[in-house]
Amino acid sequence: MSTILECKGLSHSYGKKKALDDVSFTIGSGKIVGLFGPNGSGKTTLIKxxxxxxxxxxxxVSICGNPVGIKSKAVVSYSPDIMPYRNDRKIADILESYALMFEDFDRKEAEEVLEELEIHSDDLVGKLSKGNSEKLQIIIAMSRKAKLYILDEPFSGIDPVARENIVKTILRMMPEDSSLLLSTHLIGDIEQILDEAIFLKDGKIVLHKPVDEMRDEKGQSLSDEYMEEFR
Amino acid sequence: MPWNFDSDKPIFIQLVERLESDIVSGKYAPGDKLPTVRDLAVEAAVNPNTMQKAYGELERLGLVYTQRTNGRFVTEDAGLIEKTRKELAKKTAQEFLSRMKEIGISREEAVKLLGGKA
Structure with missing residues (x-):
């Protein structure tokens, strides 16, 4: 199995506050990895x-053998935890810019999947509900045929039924050998799709393990494990 | 039947059990072609790697075989399917009895509840 992402000794401070403290881990090809931790634990800093x-x-940081830069950005599809598009933009325009910016962007697929979810090309971003804005962000990110997908808190505003559907959509759209790093507080909704989980606490990794191993060893779910660690 | 998982038990094991049960119940009949790993993983909303591992386990058990270019099929070995059915039945009965024991019902009472003769 080849390595998609390797981090060694990552640290970052905002002034005196250490947001990340000596973080090292690797993500192999084809893996779906969940990144968990309380607010302020360093998840978004790591992702950024x-x-x-x-x-x-x-x-x-090494992503498919390259440091973060133009080469890594060409293979990383990133969706931030806030809406990155202006309210007065049409969805069709956003798709157009993506097609221009990223060679690996499958515009046709994006349009088809958005249409399935009744998000239309001539809708304005500002008119979308919170749930639909998040779906738009996820689908645009997944429409790139990237090596590494990074989704930061992608579906906090999506209702539970739609969330199950969007999880299936992510699985369907993801190329087989690509990897996904996903940060969310909604552990229960995604724990069955994860290969591995990483827990961050005060900027340090306190756990990084295959999820099925966790269930096997302790007979407890990832949510239980999380509560045990952070309660 | 929707796919429901216990979150405290490896998904891999639950997938194997579910597929075994779908085979012995005839949902997938002997010789039937099985869905691809990806299609079934999406349907079940599980990780494709885990589904792949579950298919691998079914192959190891002989319940499923791969034809290199055509995909995966259910075994046509009726004896093996019958044996698997009996094993699943036994396991389910044991789970039932141990749950009964937990709530203080004796083996005899449990059998009575099932309408059998203790």
């Missing part, structure tokens, strides 16, 4: 470093 949104970190 991987996505190239924060530059002044210590330590090294």
């Amino acid at each position: 470093i991987l996505a190239g949104m924060i530059h002044d970190e210590n330590g090294t």
Whole structure:
């Protein structure tokens, strides 16, 4: 199994506060990995470093053999935890920009999947419900045929039934050998799709393990394990 | 039947049990072609790697075989399917009895509840 992502000794501070403290881990090809931790534990900081949104970190990142930069961005599809599109933009325009920016963007697939979910090309971003905005973000991210997908808190505003559907959509759209790193507080909704879980606490990794191993060893769910660690 | 999982038991094991049960119940008949790993993983909303592992286990058990270019099929070995059915029945009965024991029902009472002769 080849490695998609390797982080070594990653640290980052905001002023005096250490947001990430000596974080090292790898993600293999084809793996779906959940990133969990309380607010302020460093999840978004870690993700922003991987996505190239924060530059002044210590330590090294290797994505398919390249440091974070133009080459890594060409193979990383990143969806931030906030809506990145302006309210007055039409969905068709956003798809158009993606098609121009990313060679691996499958515009036809994006249009088809959005249409299935009744999100239409001539809708304005500002008119979408919170749930639909998040679906739009997820589908745009998954329509790139990337090596590594990074979704930061992708479906907190989506109702439970639609969430199950969007999880299936993610599985369907993801290429076989690509990997997915997903940060969310909604552990119960995604634990059955995960290969591995990473727990972050005060900027450090306190656990990184295959999820089925966890269930096998302790007979407890990932949600139980999380409560045990952070309660 | 929808796919429901106990979150405290490996998904891999639950998938194997579910597929075994679908085979012995005839949902997938002997010689039937099985869905692809990806299609079934999406339907069950589980990780494709885990589904792949479950298919691998069924192959190891002989319940499923792969034809290199055509996909995966259910065994046509009726004896093996029958044997698996009996094993599943036995396991289910044991689970029932141990649950009964937990709530303080004796073996005899449990059998009576089933309408059998203790």
